[in-house]
Amino acid sequence: MAGPGQTVDPDALLPRLRIAARPFLRNRAFVVGAVLFGAIVLATLATPLLTDRGPNALAIRDRFQPPSLAFPLGTDNLGRDMLARVLWGARLSLMIGLSVVLINGVFGVLLGAIAGYYSRLDNILMRVADALMAFPAVLLAIGIAAALGPSAMTAVVALSVVYVPRTARVVRASVIVVRELDFVQAARAGGATDARILRRHILPNCMAPLIVQLSFVFAYAVLSEAVLSFLGLGASPTVPSWGIMISEGRTYLREAPWLTIVPGVAIAITALGLNLLGDGLRDVLDPRMKVEQG
Amino acid sequence: MIGYTINRLLQAIPVLLLVSLFAFGIIYLIPGDAATVIGGPTATAADLEQIRRNLGLDKPLHVQIATFYINLFQGDLGRSLLLGIPVTEALVDRSPITIGIAIYSLAITIVFGLVTGVVAALNHNTWIDQAATLFALIGVSLPNFWLALVMIVLFSVYLGWLPTGGYIPFSQDPVGWLRTATMPAVALALLQAGLLTRITRSTMLEVLGQDYIRTARAKGLPEWQVIGVHALANVMMPVITVLGLILSVLLSGSIIIETIFGIPGIGALMGNAIMSRDYPMVQGGLFFITAALMLLNIVIDVLYTWLDPRVRVGRAD
Numbered sequence: 093m094a095g096p097g098q099t100v101d102p103d104a105l106l107p108r109l110r111i112a113a114r115p116f117l118r119n120r121a122f123v124v125g126a127v128l129f130g131a132i133v134l135a136t137l138a139t140p141l142l143t144d145r146g147p148n149a150l151a152i153r154d155r156f157q158p159p160s161l162a163f164p165l166g167t168d169n170l171g172r173d174m175l176a177r178v179l180w181g182a183r184l185s186l187m188i189g190l191s192v193v194l195i196n197g198v199f200g201v202l203l204g205a206i207a208g209y210y211s212r213l214d215n216i217l218m219r220v221a222d223a224l225m226a227f228p229a230v231l232l233a234i235g236i237a238a239a240l241g242p243s244a245m246t247a248v249v250a251l252s253v254v255y256v257p258r259t260a261r262v263v264r265a266s267v268i269v270v271r272e273l274d275f276v277q278a279a280r281a282g283g284a285t286d287a288r289i290l291r292r293h294i295l296p297n298c299m300a301p302l303i304v305q306l307s308f309v310f311a312y313a314v315l316s317e318a319v320l321s322f323l324g325l326g327a328s329p330t331v332p333s334w335g336i337m338i339s340e341g342r343t344y345l346r347e348a349p350w351l352t353i354v355p356g357v358a359i360a361i362t363a364l365g366l367n368l369l370g371d372g373l374r375d376v377l378d379p380r381m382k383v384e385q386g
Numbered sequence: 387m388i389g390y391t392i393n394r395l396l397q398a399i400p401v402l403l404l405v406s407l408f409a410f411g412i413i414y415l416i417p418g419d420a421a422t423v424i425g426g427p428t429a430t431a432a433d434l435e436q437i438r439r440n441l442g443l444d445k446p447l448h449v450q451i452a453t454f455y456i457n458l459f460q461g462d463l464g465r466s467l468l469l470g471i472p473v474t475e476a477l478v479d480r481s482p483i484t485i486g487i488a489i490y491s492l493a494i495t496i497v498f499g500l501v502t503g504v505v506a507a508l509n510h511n512t513w514i515d516q517a518a519t520l521f522a523l524i525g526v527s528l529p530n531f532w533l534a535l536v537m538i539v540l541f542s543v544y545l546g547w548l549p550t551g552g553y554i555p556f557s558q559d560p561v562g563w564l565r566t567a568t569m570p571a572v573a574l575a576l577l578q579a580g581l582l583t584r585i586t587r588s589t590m591l592e593v594l595g596q597d598y599i600r601t602a603r604a605k606g607l608p609e610w611q612v613i614g615v616h617a618l619a620n621v622m623m624p625v626i627t628v629l630g631l632i633l634s635v636l637l638s639g640s641i642i643i644e645t646i647f648g649i650p651g652i653g654a655l656m657g658n659a660i661m662s663r664d665y666p667m668v669q670g671g672l673f674f675i676t677a678a679l680m681l682l683n684i685v686i687d688v689l690y691t692w693l694d695p696r697v698r699v700g701r702a703d
Contacts (some may be wrong), residue, residue, distance in 0.1 A: 114524045147560055223404030227676045228638035231656075238660040239415035243424070311527070318529050322658065338532055342646075349539045356532035363527035371523075 115376045122372020128365030132358075136182045145173040147180035147332045155347050166350045168340070175352065176360050177332040179362050182335050185314050185362060188326075192304050193311040196259040201302065203256065204263025205290050209271060211267040218264070225303035233316055237325035244327040247320050254316070255309045262305045266298035275296075300377035306372055311366035320361050334359050342376050390691055394684045402677060410454050413441070413665050415606060424467065424663050440465070441666065463670030468662050474668035476655060484644070484651035486556060486563075488636050491571040495578045501588025502579075508613070510591060518583060525580020531642040534573035538646075542568065551648040570647045572607040573578045574639050580633040582625065589624045625639065625692050630683040637675055 116122050135142065150170050157167040165174035224232070236250040255351040270276060271294060279293050319336030321328040329336055334355040341351030416423050421437040429437070436442045441464075442453055448626035455465070462527030463473040506518035542550040548569055554562030593599065594617060602612045641660075648654070652671065 131397060220404060221433050222401045223408060226405050226680050227408070227672065228634040228679065229640035230635075231641065231672065231675060234638075234641060234656075234660060235412050235668055236415060238668055239664075239665070241414045241417060263500075315527075315529055319531065322529075322531055322642065323645075323657070325660070338529075338535065342535060345535060345539050346543050347538075349543075352532070352539070356529060356536065359532065360524070360528050363529075364523060366528050367523055386504055 098371050115371065119372040121368045122376065125365050125368025125370070125372055128361055129369055130304060130365075132185065132362050132365065134181055135179055136186055139176075139179040139183070141259075142179060144172060145176045147176045148172060148330065149176070158348070159350060163352050165242070166348070166352050168337075168348070169344055174354050177337060178334070181334040181355060182330045182358060184244065184327055184331055184360070185317060185359070188244060188251075188317045189313040190249045192251045192255060193310050195248070196255050196309050197302070197306060199252070199256045199335075200259025201263050201295065204260035205267055205295060205298075207260060208264035208267025209286065209290055209294070214264070217260070221260060224253065224257045225261075225289060227254075229312070230289065230316055230319055233320060234323065234325060238319050240330065242325050243247055243333070247326045250320065251313050251316055259302070259305055262301050263298055265302050270294045270297045277324060289343045304374040304378055307366055307370035307373055311363045311370065313370045314362050314366065315378055333378055387688075387692065391688050394687055397681055398684060399532070399621070400655050400678060405676050405680070406455070406458060406673050407451075409676070410451065412672065414671050424665060426663070432663050437467075458673075461476035463673065464666035466664055466667045466670075468659060468664040468667065473667055474674075476667070477652060477674045480650060480652045480655050483553065483555075484637070484653055485642055485647060487567050487571055487574070487644075487649065487651065488633070488640070490567055491574040491578075491636055492632065494571055494575040495582055495636075496625070498575065498579045499582025500586050500621075502583040504551055504613070504618070504621065506583065506587045507590030507594065508513055508624050515587075518587065522580040522587075525583070527580075528576060530573045530576050530639050531646060534569065534643055534646050537569050537573060540594075551646070553647075553649045564689060566647070566649070568650060570643050573643050574636055577639070578635055581635075582628065582632065585624050586621055589621050590617065593620045594619075603616070622693055623690070626686060626693065629686050630679070633682055636680050637679065687691075 110222045149172060151172070152170065154163070155169055156169050157163045159166045159174075161281055163173055163175065165178060166171055168177070185382070203217060203221075207214045207221075227235075233247075233250040233254045237246045240246040240249060267290075276289060276293050279289050284292070315332070317326055318335035318338070321333040322339045323335075324339070326335055329340075337355040338352050339349070341355070342352075344351055413420055419434075420441070421434045421441060422429070424441075425433050432638070435444075436475055442450050445453070450491050463477075466473050466476055469476055501522065502518045508514045509515050538550050540546045548565055551566075553566050556563040599612060599616060602616045603609075609615075637653075640651060641657045642653070643649075644651045644653030647658035652675065654670065655672045656675075658664070659671060
């Protein structure tokens with residue numbers, strides 16, 4: 093595990109992982125983002141330890157309980173435990189976000205690489221991307237979801253259609269730059285196939301902007317999923333989605349504002365964590381972008 | 387300049403055709419039979435037949451597309467199933483309300499984003515900078531519809547300063563308009579204000595390090611002039627480039643915000659259309675809003691070239 097062993101430099105004696113991790117750990121945005129997002133992920137995994145009540149367990153006698161020791165986040169109009177509901181909502185949000193990120197990773201890379209590498213296909217693919225990106229992001233997602241009918245799957249599909257062109261653009265931009273570099277020309281001269289050049293030489297050098305982009309896509313996906321489910325276009329109301337919780341809490345804004353406030357804070361913590369993570373990743377992995385966007 | 391404008395308009399045509407095709411295609415995403423979905427569970431066979439005939443779903447696909455484009459070029463986006471009036475008419479009628487609030491919201495965004503961004507950059511690495519950066523980050527991480535509801539709780543329910551919703555036209559009562567439009571405008575401005583703060587701050591930091599700023603200081607200009615004239619003029623450029631994005635976020639946000647506050651603009655029109663499966667309205671609205679944004683983006687780009695002669699020649703994009 094140790095680095096080159098012959099030197100007295102203590103840095104080199106550290107395990108490689110720690111050396112690799114150091115710039116990240118020194119970046120405050122990354123650390124805070126990782127802590128916030130990590131807390132949400134952990135809470136999702138540890139849901140059974142944090143609450144023994146189900147997200148849909150009714151207790152009419154306990155309805156509209158403000159936050160207390162027995163119910164840390166209060167209860168809703170049907171006496172359901174808000175803590176359990178928020179935690180199960182986190183699971184749904186993260187699953188949808190992660191699915192959108194994975195689809196973006198696969199199709200964004202595929203389409204971006206093809207567009208960036210084959211200039212003949214570039215024009216067609218990018219005009220289609222232009223058209224999809226001309227729609228305001230959330231508006232297009234809402235339109236697609238309205239047609240497909242409400243479900244968690246719908247949210248994933250709608251958000252993927254919206255964000256894949258944007259990810260493909262990012263990948264394409266870096267492929268175009270790397271494509272012209274000497275080592276790619278050398279690989280080509282050496283007789284490597286297009287697929288091999290893309291896979292072995294070009295794409296590994298396009299990872300930094302992609303990873304940064306995907307962390308922002310994750311944040312957007314969590315926020316947009318909340319919009320979709322708030323409008324009744326996301327997961328079915330039986331699953332406690334954060335957007336649905338806010339929408340249901342709306343009716344009781346006067347009597348029980350925590351029904352609305354709690355899920356919103358959960359969304360904000362998740363999105364803030366992911367945005368900070370993205371900022372941190374960008375600063376460390378891709379310092380050139382820092383000046384332009386950060 | 388004129389050549390550039392014409393060029394941009396010509397480039398927009400294929401994209402616009404694709405946009406219209408996508409907007410048109412939305413209805414084919416409906417799983418199963420579109421007429422059954424639109425008619426709902428109570429529709430009779432005759433109702434379904436009527437819906438199919440009205441939407442042209444009984445004709446072959448190529449005829450449907452041809453009809454769609456022939457109508458589109460005549461400004462006809464079909465008829466709203468819910469309102470029974472032409473989609474174009476509904477959209478044009480409701481536009482002024484949404485545009486009014488969008489301008490209000492844009493003004494809040496620009497003033498807030500610019501001031502916070504510039505102040506943060508001038509106080510680089512102090513607590514002021516950190517507070518502004520944090521605020522901007524929170525701005526881009528909060529769901530705006532949630533903020534709208536929290537504002538209603540705070541300003542309407544507890545403090546009773548503003549009405550919980552409703553809309554009073556500006557022409558009728560400007561003060562009433564302000565009272566009804568302020569919370570929606572602020573809720574809509576939040577995200578973009580955060581975005582603009584971040585962009586302004588980083589641009590300002592970059593500009594402050596430039597030679598001409600040092601020159602301006604060296605020749606003894608007062609600080610307000612260095613910042614207010616020399617620096618700010620260059621900070622404005624990236625602001626103009628993100629205007630298109632800001633407007634796009636503003637318009638899509640209006641669907642949910644107008645629905646929450648009960649403002650009868652395009653957003654609420656779309657929101658209602660979506661909930662009541664009024665697909666011609668959804669298709670038309672998608673196309674109308676996107677086409678309007680594309681046009682705005684071209685205006686912004688032209689404005690940009692007009693303001694910055696450097697990009698007049700050899701634009702990369």
